[in-house]
Amino acid sequence: MDADQFRQAAQSAIEEIIEHFNTLPSRRVLPNIEPGYLRPLLPQSPPKSPESWDQIQQDIESKIKPGLTHWQSPHFMAFFPALTTYPSILAEIYSAAFSAPAFNWLCSPACTELEIVVLDWVAQAIGLPECFHSTGPTRGGGVIQGSASEAVVTVMVAARERMLRDLATAEGLKEDTPEWEDRVMVLRGKLVAIGSDQAHSCTAKGARIVGTRYRTVPTALEDNFDMTGESVRKVLEECEAAGLIPYYITTTMGTTSTCATDRFAEIKAVLASRPSWQKIWVHIDAAYAGAALITPEYQPIAREWSTGIDSFNFNMHKWLLVNFDASCLFVRNRTDLTSAMDITPAYLRNPYSDRPDTVDFRNWQIPLGRRFRALKIWFVMRAYGLSGMKAFIYKGLHHGDVFVELFGGRKDLFTVVTPPAFGLTVFRISDEAAAAAGSASGALTRQVYEKINADGDIFITSSVVGGIYVMRVLSGSWLSEEKYVRNAFEIILKTTEEVLSGKPNGAEGPKN
Template sequence: MNADEFRKAAHAAVEEIIHYNETLPTVPVTAQIPPGYLSPHLPSTAPQHPQPWSTIQPDIATHIIPGLTHWQHPGFMSWFPATTSYPSLLGEMYSAAFTAPAFNWLCSPACTELETVVMDWVCRMLALPDVFLSGGEGGGVIQGSASEAIVTCMVAARERMVVKECKGLEGEEREKKVAEVKGRLVALGGDQVHSATPKGAMIAGTRYHAITTRREDGFRLTGKGLREALKEIEGKGLLPYYVTTTMGSTGICAVDVFEEIAEVKKEWPDVWIHVDAAYAGAALVCEEYQHHAKFFGEFDSFDMNMHKWLLVNFDASCLFVRKRQDLISAMSITPSYLLNPSHISGLVTDYRDWQIPLGRRFRALKIWFVLRSYGVSGLQKHIRHTVGLGELFAGLVRERSDLFRIVAGPAFALTVIQVLPKKGEKGNDGDEAWVQEVNRVTKEAYEAVNRGGEIFLTSGVVGGQLAIRVVSANANAEEKWVKKAFEILVKEAEKVVGTS
């Protein structure tokens, strides 16, 4: 494909992308195809001879789009959103054009330097403490996902604890001590944390302990709960080294009690405290949420995904650390082929030392484009609009307290609900038969809603009970779709409980 052919193909692709976005509300949210649908429609081997774009492009509509779940669809109210925007797409185009593995400053200085600038922008925009800015000991780095950020911090925390425990030892004595220390290390998190934390402990080769949270605490990790867990672990001769705290848990968007956790951190200063704010951290662009960040400067790291709620397409996870040297000490390996004068001078940042992979994409471009195209005010408007939609949905649910109950929320545009087995019957959550009936009717109503294809929801388990999560925070979320989602829920729930 030469330049003229690319120009024609690119124009056609842009028009198709615009058409896709504009017609999303007219198609089912989820793919209406069986597993393995694609293979029979494609050759078993790659084409031997070149094919023109005019032959390739039609296969997007014919074979690819039917197999998509449309995350930008206004009826997509599942999991958490994966937003995008036209400025972000433009950033991806330029990033592809300027492609470079960008493992060090010399690869493409603009890749590194723009990332430093925009991460400081994001830090200030979210009202994070100054310790996370690049001018001091800390700084920000773009990771692929919040899960990747957790693993990265966990490895850094592990190595920091090993260095502390083995200080002054050398040779064989140190090797034995290192092995002994690693065998005692325990990572922790509340029982509402994302699965990335126990998985991260598995990758890091350490133990994991889930701290039980209580319904009366809103399923939040408290200082008391963390302190008791740390003492329990130490009482067994083990060594706690890392804790994931949460701003906006996956199930119900619970926010841990950071003020209390900050006090615990003073008692265990060597334990790495990470704030996983993958989704809800985006709300910090709005002043009314920034009180959550008050104590973050006491912790070691904070991460949020712009690709969830802030109109930047995947992947753009913003990790901030209080001491960047903790990452560099754990991640830096410099073979001769990576040595260069700029690195040796110490005057530049090499972000390969802040992450697990070596190579990295020019992701700062799309963040830069979105921040400039929307401004902070535009992002605030988006967050507040979708939070308002969550409150609208919760209000509708309250009007039908004979059919539904709210389990959690509305919080950060998420409301978690259950279907009641009988009209107006509240039941007793201590009654196992009642709980099982709640689970049954909730499950049947939820599955019926998703089979219809007009909206797409996900379920979760809260306090041992099944619940339906409803979140509408994508760029195309509208009031009429929230009302439609509620109408569909009412219709299917009434069928299940026999009141229609």
């Protein structure tokens, strides 16, 4: 493909993408295909000779789009949003063109330096305390990770190594000796990571990856499923009584199932109450809800984090207008990361690699190479401005209010299970309606959920919290509007009535 062919192909692709977004509201949000749909549509082997762009592009519409789940659709109410926007797409074009696995500063200085600057912009924009700015007093700073899961594994490794170094050093051992290695292997087997039973599954998976134990802190409906200080204390005491060494805790701002926020002040007070607990790495997972910190109303939450918090993470690629992947991880002390992650062979050394004023981000992450992801944060922050980003978050919060009002108007049918938060509404079929239909709320809620997604006009998520089967809806997509919220409620209402009455009720398709 030469430059002229590329120009033509790119123009055609851009037109197709514009048309895609323009027509998205009238498309089904969920694909209407069964597993294995694609293989019969494609050749069994790669082509021997080059194909033209026309041939390739045709297959996007005919073979790929029928299998897409449209996360940008205004009918997408599942999980959390995962946005893309025009400025973010533009940045990906440049990122692909400037492609470089920029593992060292020297391997593409602009990639490293723009990341440092824009993450300081982000830290300012969401009101993070100074300790998380690259210019702050604690050698902190931000780094873009691929996902919150990757960020969690990264800080768990840093936490584990910091704790082991502390313990082995306190025993008088010397690093890089056989005695150190043997002792560290024994101590590692006693380490335990902690998270609430509402923490995202990436913490349990992270504990498995880094090879430590994991214990969950129970939460309760009466606490809104927040993790409380006392519940943390109880688990820490149980761990210590069993001879285990807690080294890491995930606290959450906006849990996956219900958007609960853990009680940071209480938990910090508990951790401060014993010297051994003061060494525990405290991570804040705000993957979705962290975006709300861009509004002044939420920023007081972040002020609490100026002490006692080792790391904070949120995904701009969820609610803050940047496309996947842009998971922003901030640490209080970068040396915690680099001490754990830095392995520098001869071929990665260069005259800049040991200078104190250069950052080699490969030592802040699991992979070696890295894409130029700072560009998309930079483009989005500039194209929207703080005003545009705030306005977008307010819109999502408003949609949550609309949902709450709508569900509140039908208390006969629906029970809102937890306090609505960050635009998320968690509900179930009311006990009253279930009893009238001669069934249990859980079974009916599940039936309604499965029917809605099988119909595929809107896409929602179910979960089980505190033993309660719930549905959750959230309207934060790029193209979302209040009319789609109301339309979604109508679909939920009709499907519920249909399930309760036991007969089909002709649920409507999406309104445009």
